[in-house]
Amino acid sequence: MSLQEQAASFISTCYQELGIDATTLGDRLQQVKVEIEETGTYTHTYEELVHGAKMAWRNSNKCIGRLFWETMNVFDAREVKEESEVFNTLKNHMTFATNEGRIRPTITVFAPEKDGKAPVRVINHQLARYAGYEHPDGTVIGDPDSIAFTKLCQDLGWQGKGSAFDLLPIVIKLDSTLVLQEFESDIVLEVPFEHPEEPSFKELDLKWYAVPAISDMQLEIGGITYPTAPFNGWYMGTEIGARNLADSFRYDKLKEVAEVFHLDTSKTSALWKDRALVELNRAVLHSFQENRVSIVDHHTAAEQFRKFQQREERAEREVTGDWTWLIPPVSPAATHIFHQGFKNEEKSPNFFYQDKLYD
Ligand code: HEM
């Protein structure tokens, strides 16, 4: 589709959903048409940007958390250009979103692509994430998923403490230069893990950061690409307990958890991995709740997704989805999602992967 067509399609749908009258819509469509003819692109109004970002969340096929799409907070950072301003805007995002634990789903939209180039890029996968250190003998300390990015930070002069939970600095690209800055330690809230029944669980010294904030995807609205639009929600417990801390290629903690509960790990048929997974996930949910930090268990999340499906039905919009991502990694068949199919059609506005600027 041409930019003209993408723009007209988005603006018509956006104004219809916002209940804006046909005359205003007609005037806006004409204005956009002229702007594209004269400049090759067009600029969204604040209202179009806000609703477009919410529509992108609503269209995210891999997201189980879409019930709350209309409540997202949108910060317009399209005029933010200076290095110090970019870092400040990112810190303000994290502080606002964290909200002392009552996490607020938030997106900050920086300047759109101009002549195919991004004015600013955040290199981090997430605003908060732990470093990964690969030692010469092959042992890994920290998050294996962060090894390459940690090396990039070290090449840029960053020194980590070398622990398994070192928070990484923010790295941005401005005018083809990479610049890095640490978050002040009080900006990133973390939750230490304890188990609701087993006191010795805390000796595993496990913890995780409170706010998942994806900073490396691009936002596309009506044919305009925003390469930097970091967005956060709250965690679903299984992301931490069944993947980040459990995957053999991540923190690989299931054996240690099994030993805390004196499980027989000599034969798989004792289902010790399954029992360790449940106890680790219970510890994650219990610890977030004890610290009054927002989190959702996968059963509640599935129920919320069912409500989202019902509301979309009433709005006469088809819910598209990617079943392979929507089912939770623990007890998937215990949710309704497992027992139905989804059309994995890509709607717009939406979020997309983009080129990683490091290998
Ligand atoms: C409010 C709480 C939210 C919860 C509990 C939630 C839950 C999830 C989960 C569990 C995933 C799968 C992640 C994985 O397996 O790695 C996911 C994916 C995704 N979510 Fe949500 N989400 C929330 C809010 C949001 C928001 C605010 C946005 C954007 C505005 C969003 C956009 C997405 C996208 C684009 C993906 C796919 C990411 C990819 O392709 O790698 N979600 N969500």
Ligand SMILES: N=C(Nc1cccc(CNC[C@@H]2CCCN2)c1)c1cccs1
């Ligand atoms: N709860 C969340 N989880 C989430 C959402 C999107 C993407 C991701 C990260 N997915 C990639 C990771 C890294 C390897 C496999 N999973 C996490 C949210 C992050 C931002 C808003 S909600």
